[in-house]
Structures are given as structure tokens and as C-alpha cells.
Amino acid sequence: MSAVPKHENYDVVVIGAGPAGLAAAEMTAGFALSTLLLDENAGPGGQVWRAINSTPVKSEALLGSDYWSGAEIAKAARDSGAEIIHRATVWSLDRNLEIGVSVGGGSAFIKAKRVIIATGAQERPFPIPGWTLPGVMTAGAAQTMLKSSGLVPDCPTVLAGQGPLLWLLAAQILRLGGRIDHILDTTPRANYIAALPHAFAFFTSPYFGKGLAMMREVRAKVRVTSGVTELAASGNGKLESVTYVAGGKRETLPAELLLLHQGVVPNVNLAMAAGVEHRWNELQLCWTPVLDAFGNSSIAGIAIAGDGAGIGGAQAAVWRGRAAAGSAIKAARSNAKVSDVSPQLRRAERGRAFLDVLFQPAKQFRIPQGDTIVCRCEEITAKDVLDSVAIGATGPNQLKAYRRTGMGPCQGRLCGLTVTELMAEARGKTPQEIGYYRLRAPVKPIMLSELASLPKNDEATKAVVRG
Amino acid sequence: MTIHVEGHPITAREGDTVSAALLASGLDVRRATAVSGAKRLPYCMMGVCFDCLVTIDGVGNRQGCLVPVAEGMQIDIQKGKREIGK
Ligand SMILES: Cc1cc2nc3c(=O)[nH]c(=O)nc-3n(C[C@H](O)[C@@H](O)[C@H](O)COP(=O)(O)OP(=O)(O)OC[C@H]3O[C@@H](n4cnc5c(N)ncnc54)[C@H](O)[C@@H]3O)c2cc1C
Ligand code: FES
Numbered sequence: 001m002s003a004v005p006k007h008e009n010y011d012v013v014v015i016g017a018g019p020a021g022l023a024a025a026e027m028t029a030g031f032a033l034s035t036l037l038l039d040e041n042a043g044p045g046g047q048v049w050r051a052i053n054s055t056p057v058k059s060e061a062l063l064g065s066d067y068w069s070g071a072e073i074a075k076a077a078r079d080s081g082a083e084i085i086h087r088a089t090v091w092s093l094d095r096n097l098e099i100g101v102s103v104g105g106g107s108a109f110i111k112a113k114r115v116i117i118a119t120g121a122q123e124r125p126f127p128i129p130g131w132t133l134p135g136v137m138t139a140g141a142a143q144t145m146l147k148s149s150g151l152v153p154d155c156p157t158v159l160a161g162q163g164p165l166l167w168l169l170a171a172q173i174l175r176l177g178g179r180i181d182h183i184l185d186t187t188p189r190a191n192y193i194a195a196l197p198h199a200f201a202f203f204t205s206p207y208f209g210k211g212l213a214m215m216r217e218v219r220a221k222v223r224v225t226s227g228v229t230e231l232a233a234s235g236n237g238k239l240e241s242v243t244y245v246a247g248g249k250r251e252t253l254p255a256e257l258l259l260l261h262q263g264v265v266p267n268v269n270l271a272m273a274a275g276v277e278h279r280w281n282e283l284q285l286c287w288t289p290v291l292d293a294f295g296n297s298s299i300a301g302i303a304i305a306g307d308g309a310g311i312g313g314a315q316a317a318v319w320r321g322r323a324a325a326g327s328a329i330k331a332a333r334s335n336a337k338v339s340d341v342s343p344q345l346r347r348a349e350r351g352r353a354f355l356d357v358l359f360q361p362a363k364q365f366r367i368p369q370g371d372t373i374v375c376r377c378e379e380i381t382a383k384d385v386l387d388s389v390a391i392g393a394t395g396p397n398q399l400k401a402y403r404r405t406g407m408g409p410c411q412g413r414l415c416g417l418t419v420t421e422l423m424a425e426a427r428g429k430t431p432q433e434i435g436y437y438r439l440r441a442p443v444k445p446i447m448l449s450e451l452a453s454l455p456k457n458d459e460a461t462k463a464v465v466r467g
Numbered sequence: 468m469t470i471h472v473e474g475h476p477i478t479a480r481e482g483d484t485v486s487a488a489l490l491a492s493g494l495d496v497r498r499a500t501a502v503s504g505a506k507r508l509p510y511c512m513m514g515v516c517f518d519c520l521v522t523i524d525g526v527g528n529r530q531g532c533l534v535p536v537a538e539g540m541q542i543d544i545q546k547g548k549r550e551i552g553k
Pocket of ligand 2: 517
């Protein structure tokens, strides 16, 4: 592992060292293409295999075999000859495949012949009343602390939302002796029927048995309320209670920790800032890039692999990484013998449609009303957004001028989907018609001193100005 | 290892991020937002929400959830607007 990139030019730069990025970098380096793998985290593994080399939770059973399967792929990448740099945040990428990366307090510019974006997914915003209160976190945040630090909740804890990761996290917390007082399941009842046509593929996929066993394990230990149609967090300066409605009945639970989760969505910022074309995905209710079978995007030389290409899960991420790597290898060496991974990829994606339909979050948990905060950074409410629509804001980019939404440090990551859907509904348009924030580099805030310390050649200056 | 929060020593584990160490410390580590002064704690722990912003060794607006702890680190909780010069 090195501190700054050793070279200015690479055959392949892979951004993100989760399942997709690790698999891709291992393969391109294996074919002797000069490969640089950059990741913002302190170690490899991405979200699913977070802290795979450093977790204090060593007992195999606690995190499960799917977690530990990452150790082998991380090792293969390390041994592959790829140059791997951690704590390296990519803040710009353009259509000339020039990459700005912040590492060790300074910035560097590098150029690639091919770029594979493997920046994965983030949890979908869950804008309920009180979701900004201290004590309200995402389920993924709790899982991150569990994997990296062995920390589990020990205070009155409510877990609310839906999706496979919610149950996985619950099982992991319980196995480590953590506390969950109540699970509030928001899966809309109608989804069970809507998902039926996709059930066969799911029942014959590996998810099925594992998922069922996990739900049983959790239900045996924690009270679960299903069919939750409303949720709110309240407290004075910190979370004190969670109110919910299920079956038309309103209840309030005392709580110090509320963990929210309603699925994951592609992390689009870097790809969109590079100009990659995205479209609204009606099934997954998020933006997904327009890609060919190998992950190649609308911009020559840029491929996207893993959950950033549309949510497919960790196994699919690995195979998408290999498909993108194969395409990069073919482009560099047309006579290289690259095996076709499409059968493996198809198998890994099997059953996904069922999960997408079953766990499509209900409208009231995606499109908030009234005083509920939409933009956490600028503290803009749903009503503020609707008021701006009433006086002429037509889409997310006009809204910025009225309300600064999306202009805070998170750059729309926690409000973008909500703003698009909220404005689409208010204006009677589709999310595709309403569009998304126009994103620009830097996609992560960098310090001015970093820009000042950049090499002052023409190209570097151009890249910044272009941004 | 030991890190300092507003001058108070706390124990952190190697491999913890600054945010995890702060949350585990039991201290009141809520920051105040620059817009309204509302109290916040880390929300996502994976670098997307920016609710973990802290001052680390005098440098403000760092994402505490992405920075590993280091011996002797000085952490300050941000209260409202980022102070000039940090
Ligand atoms: C919080 C969270 C927890 C999850 N936990 C699980 C789980 O336990 N089990 C499971 O099956 N699935 C889990 N998932 C789903 C997840 O999306 C997996 O399917 C899988 O991790 C996706 O792999 P990936 O390679 O596409 O991306 P990821 O694993 O997400 O890896 C992306 C990597 O890119 C890096 N990155 C992102 N942006 C930049 C940038 N600008 N510069 C540099 N590096 C960058 C990140 O640091 C990260 O390491 C989780 C998702 C989230 C959001
Ligand atoms: S806690 Fe969300 S960015 Fe750090």
C-alpha cells in the first residue's frame, strides 16, 4: 500500500475497493495492465466486507460466511500487482478520464486509459419527522460500527424500515449481544401480492433460504410489528420516543436509538459529475446509469460496476466487476483470452426483481410532507420545497436558487431522490421529466490548500477550471 | 490509545474512526448545525451525510466517520458556523 499514486498514467483506474472494485482490479492487474485501485476507506471491503482485514469481531459465526467470503477476494486483489491506495478520495473525474484524488492531505491528478467506477451504494434517504435528531441513525451506520469497532447498541433501541439488510443487521446485533427492543416493519402489505409473479426466481435463488433463516432467528428474540404505515421520531435535542401507526393504531415507544433503513440506492455523484447518462429506474425508484452488458457507460472509457450500476447485491457486484475488467482487458489487448462471465452474472442477479418489488418503499416514506426535513444540510422542509414549486421552481436545479437544497456539504446525497420525487408529484410529472441536480466536481469537499498545492502545469489547472 | 475531546482524554481502540470513538465515549458529542444551531450526531457513518463534521487537530469540517483515530489526536466539537481559519 502506498501513500500517493506512483505514476501519472495508468491503463486502468478502479475507484472503490468493495466487491466490484476488488474483483475488477485483481483481474486487470492479472492481465498485466497497470492498475490503480483507489478507495476512501481505511481498508478494503466496501460496505458488505467493511473492515475485513481489521474487524475486532473475529468469531466466524457472528458476521456470517457471506462476510468472510470477502477476505479471499481482498487478498487476491492485494496479491495481484494492482497498486492499492486507501484513504484516497476521488473528487473529480471527467470525460478525458482525468482523475483528481485527495490523499494524505494533498491532491494529485492522474490519467487513465479506462476507468471503472465501483463506488457502490448508499442507504436510501428515509425522511420521517425527526430524522435529524441525535439518536436517529441509519441501520448501515450501526452495522459499520459493529463491523469496524465491535460496537452494538446497549440502550433502548428501535429498528424501523424494510429490506434484507435490516434483518441481517438485526441478526448481527443480536449475535453480538446487542439490544433491539422493537422492530417496526414498513413493508407495504400490497407489495407481497405484487411480488408474487417474481417469487419463483427468488425461491430458487440463494437469498431465499438465508433470508428466511435470518428472519426466524430475529423474530424469536425481538418483538416485530408489521404493516407500519407512519413513523416519527421525537425528543428535545435528542431522540426520546418513536411513534408509529400499524393497522390504524398509533403507539409510542420510548427509545434512545432509532435505526432506519429502506434499502440502498446507487451512489451516483461521481458518475453523474463525469457526465455519465442516468435514467430513472421505475422498479428501484432511483437513478441508474445507462450501461451495456459490460458496464460501459455513455462516456467512452468509463465503466460502472457493482451496486453503482443498479442494485444487484454483493455477488452480482463481483461478477459485474469482472465483466467490466474483461471489457477493459479486451480494449487494451484484443487477443487476450478473457472468459465470458455473463452466466455467473445472470445467476447472481437471479431473484433480484422479487426483492425490488417486495421492498419497494411506500410513498409516504419517500415523499414527506409539511415540516419534515428534506435537506438535512440546509434544513429545508417538504413545505419549503412545495412553496418554491408554487412560485415557479420547476426542477431540482432551480430549487437550488430558491432554497440551497443540494448545495450543502452532502451535495444532494441525502435529499436528491426526495427532491426529485417530491417535485415530480407536485408538478404532475415523472421523475425522469423532473431530473436530478446537475453535479460537478469536486464531488467531495476538498480544502483550498489542496488545490493550492497542486502541480501548476497546464493540464492540472485546466482540470480544476473545467470542474 | 488516548485521544482528546475538547481537552478531555478518552480511550479509543485502534481501528476506530473518530466518530465511532466519540459515540462510544459516552460524552455529549453533539455538534450544532451552521444553519439553525440544531444538535446533530453522525447519521450514516459511511461518508455521505456530513453530520459527523468535527475539528481534528485544528482543521475544521472533517468527516469524523472517515478518519481513523491516532494517538494524541485533538478533537473539537463544532458549534454552529465553522470558525474562521479552521
Ligand atoms: C451501509 C451499507 C451496508 C451494507 N451492508 C451490506 C451487508 O452487510 N451485506 C450485503 O450483502 N450487502 C450490504 N450492502 C449492500 C452493498 O451495496 C453490497 O451489495 C456491496 O457492498 C456492493 O459492492 P460494491 O463493490 O458495488 O460497492 P461498495 O461495497 O459499496 O464499495 C464501494 C467503495 O467505494 C468507495 N468510494 C465511494 N466513493 C468514493 C470516492 N469518491 N473516492 C474513493 N472511494 C470511494 C467506498 O469507500 C467503498 O469502499 C450494504 C450497503 C450499504 C450502503
Ligand atoms: S456520519 Fe455521515 S458522513 Fe460521516
